[in-house]
Amino acid sequence: MNFSELQKSIAAGESLTLELKKSTAERERACRSLCALANGQGGQVVFGVTPSGKVVGQKVTDRTLEELAQEFQGFEPPLSPKLQRIPVTEGDFRGLEVLLVQVERAKHAPVSFRGIPYERVLNTTRVMPRANYHRLLIESMHTTDRWEMQPAVGCSEDDLDSREIVVTLEESIRRGRSVDPGTRDIMGILRGLGLLVNGEQLSRGAVALFCKDEVALPEFPQFNLRVARFKGSSRDEFLDNRQYTGNAFALMRRAERFLMDWLPVAGKIVSGQMTRIDTPALPTEAVREALANAFIHRDYISAAGSVAVALYDDRLEIISPGELHFGLTPEILYQPHESKPWNPWIAKVFYRRGLIETWGRGTLKIASLMQEAGLPVPTLHENTGSVLMTFKLPEQSRGVNVGVNVGVNVGVNALFAYIQANPGQRAGEMAVLFKVTQRTIERWLKQLREADRIEFIGSSKIGGYYQKQ
Structure with missing residues (x-):
């Protein structure tokens, strides 16, 4: 980066990924910010620029770099910041230098500085709350210690719906997403789907996907679905309220059936024909994608959580227990982004079953389908312990009950x-x-x-x- 490029970079001021420091005399506070950036999306700390964005530079010596390197020893786990010296070529401070320090998002978060973890919120650095520290710790263990790949202790093949497993394989073969193994042995199919652990032990993911329908498993109370139709736009009065227990596929079918019962349907007669065309108030494929995402990305650790579908006169809400992880935000999810499913093996089985088309494009597909139908893109929010997607119903369909x-x-x-x-x-x-x-x-x-x-x-x-x- 040269001086001109630096000026463009700092023109917008401090942000989620940029911190400005007047000089390396503030190196301790700068390291707190580097720690916060590493725990977030990564970013830069620039020495020699005031918080208002004025470039003042400083004299950078070997001693300056040694003091910084010594300060960097306070990171745990260790970070390897990249340093760049940029000569000031314009203005009153020509001849001095700006020191740019950059860190990437930490592969082994959470990172602490002198025993304290920090996080970035907008353009400020703060001590990381315990809940956020715990979330990052879980994310760091995600590759090797996921809920879906833990042994389902006490569960056996008798607890699974064999027909659901066979249908999944055959549908995957039909779609060209699996090669026919030449057998319909249940354990063999599960092995091919990557759902066995420690040899021949069922994984929790296998049980979540294929446990027998409507058979409550005391070990897994989270295999639950709540659906409700509310009168008006608040939760004051129910028109319908149901709860179901079962595997992810069965629960998704029940959610779809509930919406078939209750979503308004617009009907029109085709001119010149004795034909009536019935169109749901919301694009069926968009709603199905949202339901699939709720089951794929939910946090199965919480025994109290369940996927929920709430329909009001003016909107549809689909609620998935858990949080967004790996730096994903509602804004990022509506842009091209890398796929980072929280339950990748469950996601793979949904993909093979044909319930999702490609990874990392679910929200983009929903947005596209809604726009094609002339409807607003659904909003996505993080509430306490859950992710909420809200579809607005068209004005002409509000208050219509199909039943x-x-x-x-x-x-x-x-x-x-x-x-x-x-x-x-x-x-x-x-x-x-x-x-x-x-x-x-x-x-x-x-x-x-x-x-x-x-x-x-x-x-x-x-x-x-x-x-x-």
């Missing part, structure tokens, strides 16, 4: 959307889920098959199921 007694066209379209998202379902199971008779489901299935929208795979007596054609 479970939907019309025939709506039911057929809803069934098709469900089969598309959840291949491998049987008529009897879908009748229970949709709260209609099996005869009604079979009539809807017939319409979809005659329209070449779905196909039936396998035997009608044993193991047969429906999927999108």
